[in-house]
Amino acid sequence: MKTNKNVFASKVGAILAAAGSAVGLGNVWRFPTETGTNGGAAFILIYVLFMLLLGVPIMVTEFAIGRHGGEDVTHAFEKMSGGQRGWRWMGLIPLVSGFLVLSYYAVVAGWTLYYAYEALIGGFSGKSPEDFTNDFVAFSSDSLQPVFWMMIIIILTCGIVALGVQKGIERGARIMMPLLFVFILVLVGCSLALPNASKGLTFLFQPDFSKVNSSVILSAMGQAFFSLSVGLGCLCTYACYFRKDIDLMKDGLSVASIDTLVALLSGLIIFPAVYSIQGLQPDAGPSLVFITLPNVFQQVFGNISWLAYLFSLIFYLLLVMAALTSSISMLEMSAAYFHKNLHLSRPLAAVIVSVVCMLLGTFCSWSFGDWKDVTLFGMGFFDLFDYIVAKLIMPIGGMLMCIFLGWVVDEKVLCAEMTNNGTIKSPLYSTYRFIIRYFAPLCIFLIFANELGLFGFLK
Numbered sequence: 001m002k003t004n005k006n007v008f009a010s011k012v013g014a015i016l017a018a019a020g021s022a023v024g025l026g027n028v029w030r031f032p033t034e035t036g037t038n039g040g041a042a043f044i045l046i047y048v049l050f051m052l053l054l055g056v057p058i059m060v061t062e063f064a065i066g067r068h069g070g071e072d073v074t075h076a077f078e079k080m081s082g083g084q085r086g087w088r089w090m091g092l093i094p095l096v097s098g099f100l101v102l103s104y105y106a107v108v109a110g111w112t113l114y115y116a117y118e119a120l121i122g123g124f125s126g127k128s129p130e131d132f133t134n135d136f137v138a139f140s141s142d143s144l145q146p147v148f149w150m151m152i153i154i155i156l157t158c159g160i161v162a163l164g165v166q167k168g169i170e171r172g173a174r175i176m177m178p179l180l181f182v183f184i185l186v187l188v189g190c191s192l193a194l195p196n197a198s199k200g201l202t203f204l205f206q207p208d209f210s211k212v213n214s215s216v217i218l219s220a221m222g223q224a225f226f227s228l229s230v231g232l233g234c235l236c237t238y239a240c241y242f243r244k245d246i247d248l249m250k251d252g253l254s255v256a257s258i259d260t261l262v263a264l265l266s267g268l269i270i271f272p273a274v275y276s277i278q279g280l281q282p283d284a285g286p287s288l289v290f291i292t293l294p295n296v297f298q299q300v301f302g303n304i305s306w307l308a309y310l311f312s313l314i315f316y317l318l319l320v321m322a323a324l325t326s327s328i329s330m331l332e333m334s335a336a337y338f339h340k341n342l343h344l345s346r347p348l349a350a351v352i353v354s355v356v357c358m359l360l361g362t363f364c365s366w367s368f369g370d371w372k373d374v375t376l377f378g379m380g381f382f383d384l385f386d387y388i389v390a391k392l393i394m395p396i397g398g399m400l401m402c403i404f405l406g407w408v409v410d411e412k413v414l415c416a417e418m419t420n421n422g423t424i425k426s427p428l429y430s431t432y433r434f435i436i437r438y439f440a441p442l443c444i445f446l447i448f449a450n451e452l453g454l455f456g457f458l459k
């Protein structure tokens, strides 16, 4: 039985919490980076297609598995398969993924917190473009500073998770998500008023398909998965706290719409800003929001210094909040396991996961500095964790969940979950079932095989 404390109190709260997990650095930092380096509008179109055809169905799949499991994600797969013990191991995916993803995500989240702090104390004013580059490189490769900020992010996250489903996760999302929207709209307004904003719009909305190749397609799929937080079992974990009267399909579509909207609006903040200064290019990569943008804020508003101050501060606060609502869901994935299975109290479970993530996060942070040369499979810790999460677990996890729900679970159970035991209509049910049975597994397999070079002989 679900105890009331362990259920999101309202439908809106549930949507906001799931949207909070989805909306994060993936939208405001990774999306512009990927769009910039993959050529702009054509990438966005493919990304949106992946969102609709793969992202949303996998999200709904996670919702169904989690809610059916009720409270305990670890046994959700076993329960939904009608007690087949062979599927029990799938319940470990969220446990492992939570550690991996939070450890490196918190590093970048820490950078954003440090930049928010710098913005607050007016640390950007009077800096030259070279200063921004040098400062970022010096900061991110330092052995202590970024580790300190990463730890603060994890401590904040831990505090919220320890407060529980309603008082922590739901309340956090209810406060931060609306604020995040207001910040974004203010920044979009300012950015569109900049000189040359139209060039940024062209980059975002006029596709050039000559730039599309297989790696652009894989990146678009990876971005869609990462942005929606699907494939790791994160949304399964949240769906355990969903009420029985929530329309899973409708909620999935709402969350995906909010997520895509925030990504596009972030593009509307960032690219007009980049183009407002001659000579800057949108393909700066991961440093786009830490080097290019503070530089832009300083240069375009340079003579109205309070505007530069305000714009930078709001922008980095936005990043921090987006990061927090996501890191909460990451910590919850692993903490829920210890809380439910080892019967530890929620705060203790959260603290244990936090301590391990701080340690792993330190290694990830050092891979930008002291441990640059420490590599595994040719990658530093940070890149390795990102690769394992975004390019391996997310697509493979997503594919397995589709196969599980499409082929292993009794159709009656699936149908009952989608229609809330026949009390609501689910007009997209057959399309959805077709996608999770055939389209999604095949599509993910083909993209994967292509990336591994299995079709090389055809060329």
Ligand code: PHE
Pocket: 021, 022, 023, 024, 025, 026, 027, 101, 226, 227, 228, 229, 230, 232, 234, 326, 327, 329, 330
């Ligand atoms: N979707 C989040 C973002 O866009 C990242 C995330 C991935 C959150 C996996 C939870 C799980 O930043």
